[in-house]
Amino acid sequence: MPASGNPTVDPAAAASPGAAAAARAAARSQLAPLGPGELTAPIVVPNTLWRAANPLAYDGGRPAEITHLREFGLTDVGRRDDARWGALQIVPTKADYILDLIRANSLWPLLSGLACCAFEMMSGATSKFDMDRWGMFPFRASPRQSDVLIVAGTLTTKMSGPLIRLWEQMPEPKWCVALGDCTVSGGRYKRSYSTVQGIDRVMPVDVYIPGCPPRPEGLIYGMLQLGQLVKDQRGHWPEREIGPTVPDKI
Amino acid sequence: MPTRPARPTTRAAGARPARPVEPRPSEQQRSEDDPRIMLDREISADLYEPIPPYPTRTEREGEFYTRGDGEMFINIGPHHPATHGVLRLVLKLSGEQIVDVDPVLGYLHRGVEKICENSDYYHVIDQVDPLEYVSSLFQEWAAVLSFEKLMDVEVPRRAEYIRVLSGELLRIASHTLYIGFLALDLGGLTPILYSFIERDEIVEMLAALTGARMLFNYFRIGGVNGDLNHEFMSRLGDWMSRAAKQTEADAALLNENEIFVRRTRGVGVLDRATALRFGVTGGNLRAAGVPFDIRRAHPYSIYPELDFNIPTRDEGDSLARYLIRVDEVRESIKIIDQCLHNMPDGPVMAKLPRLLRPRPGRAWGACEGPRGMLGVYTISDGSDQPFRFRIHDPSFMNLETVPTLLPGNLLADTMTIVASLDPVLGGIDK
Secondary structure (H helix, E strand, O other), X not given: OOOOOOOEEOOHHHHOOOXXXXXXXXXXXXXXXXXXXXXXXXXXXXXXXXXXXXXXXXXXXXXXXXXXXXXXXXOHHHHOHXXXXXHHOOOOOOHHHHXXXXXXXXXXXXXXXXXXXXXXXXHHHOOOOOHHHHOOOOOEOOHHHOOEXXXXXXXXXXXXXXXXXXXXHOOOOOEEEXXXXXXXXXXXXXXXXXXXXXXXXXXXXXXXXXXXXXXXXXXXXXXXXHHHHHHHOOOOHHHOOOOOOOOOOO | OOOOOOOOOOOOOOOOOOOOOOOOOOOEEEOOOOOOEEEEOOOOHHHHOOOOOOOOOOHHHHHHOOOOOOEEEEEEOOOOOOOOOOOEEEEEEEOOEEEEEEEEOOOOOOOHHHHHHOOOHHHHHHHOOOOOOOOHHHHHHHHHHHHHHHHOOOOOHHHHHXXXXXXXXXXXXXXXXXXXXXXXXXXXXXXXXXXHHHHHHHHHHHHHHHOOOOOOOOEEOOEXXXXXXXXXXXXXXXXXXXXXHHHHHHHHHHHOOHHHHHHHOOOOOOOHHHHHHHOOXXXXXXXXXXXXXXXXXXXXXXXXXXXXXXXXXXXXXXXXXXXXXXXXXXXHHXXXXXXXXXXXXXXXXXXXXXXXXXXXXXXXXXXXXXXXXXXXXXXEOOOOOEEEEEEEOHHHHHHHOHHHHOOOOEHHHHHHHHHHHOOOHHHHHO
């Protein structure tokens, strides 16, 4: 589990923002305003689905009233770096419109095998199926160097903490692929007392690949679909659901 | 543990750690920046050290988490590219030398035994598949052997031949993967590419036979699910024409590699007495000089009729464990050859009722998997579900020796020793 837990808003103190808001306003005024059309035009995700690791991002963790990121970027609060993607350590710009094309063709997965599906994942990476042909080969051992988290195998409650930490350590932009029935819905361990019934309970998932385990062709097809998804979502980052959705109790 | 080397300890055994470990704070406090927000208290960097965030519970734990002079902890896993799954090892190091090791298991505990006890006898075979996921037919085989003893079922001879044929094929697949992963953990990328060529070929032909590449669900109580078909036989014929030559070539890649041999010879010596005391079975025991193989010691199926050797070695080190696997691949090819030549005609399933209700009783069935003795102990209370379904997994016994083998070795040899013992975490955590 992440080091800093989920912040909870105290309803009694909600009415009086106090001096902190004034301090933030003062800090805001020191920032240089951005010119229109700069590459760093901000794109912000409304924080309705998840809680950031840093609770002070997104204006104190409140659910945003603004749903369109462009509007939010024009406001003063939106110009603050840490108000945009500060918690995620990223500022998507118009350059990402081009960069996502590159990312889509070179998705580097994290080498994180949990159970049976890991062998089909490795089979897809080695001689016969050779995912390298689509630029997906370099299975990185470090989450800092990878784009895609392929959750291959049953996620148990004990392993979910380390896996969420891995997901948080991956730099944005990142995507998640649920490989196998266990990660899609619980699969054959739907009745088990110790597994997570589908990893979308603990993290956002972009591509689901069912099968027990799916064939390597299934994984390759899913990764190609993910590449298409990345291309399709260019310029539509606001619609993407990102960040860890870490419940208090799994 | 008697074989762990004695080391000087300045503190009494079971004393509290020198560095007091506080329980994880649970109180919340108000954020300084925004008073509306309640934060968990700042958690120190100690959380990321592998010290458990609770007071030590056992004497052994207190001994392990007490640091001596110049000692440090290093955490390996559960996410690590070379741990063969989600194994976690907490190593206590003095310099580069391992002083002690605390294996943490349970990251893949899926509650299979409990699920099996709530399934009827036909469904259990499907549920045990993902335990030994590299070679799942053997796990089915153990369960099926136990059930057949419980119910006095006679298996047709053709079904027995098909079981042995598919099982030995999968044993070769498992052993070639073992060889590849051992080399991969030592830093050689090439052998795993050759291993997966063989493994994919075998698994594809088993997919033609069973319908699945990995979790086969093929064995049945009293037989197998389907007869041999044309695609399987043609794929098998193609593969057998080059199997012996190809596996020799793959093994030569490592046998003659000086780096590999020097990094495995004499590393992690598991002597005969220790192996027997820990209940180690399979190739790891045979590498220590004990010619124990369930196929010979407690014969089942048609193995008494087949002609094959039990390779043994005396060294007991990582290289011997690797060479045993290479020899076993040769023996398995011999067995497959005999099965193909002597395959009888006939049915592949015994006649059984739809709902199995064995008499109350208990039965132990064991078979020789690629990692050792896979056993299943079933207790029936007369209903259509097993009252108790106990799974004995060889990987667990093999992994038990790690705290004995590692101390005294260098950190770089950790992965050699763990990989040469060939643990599969699905079976260990169940």
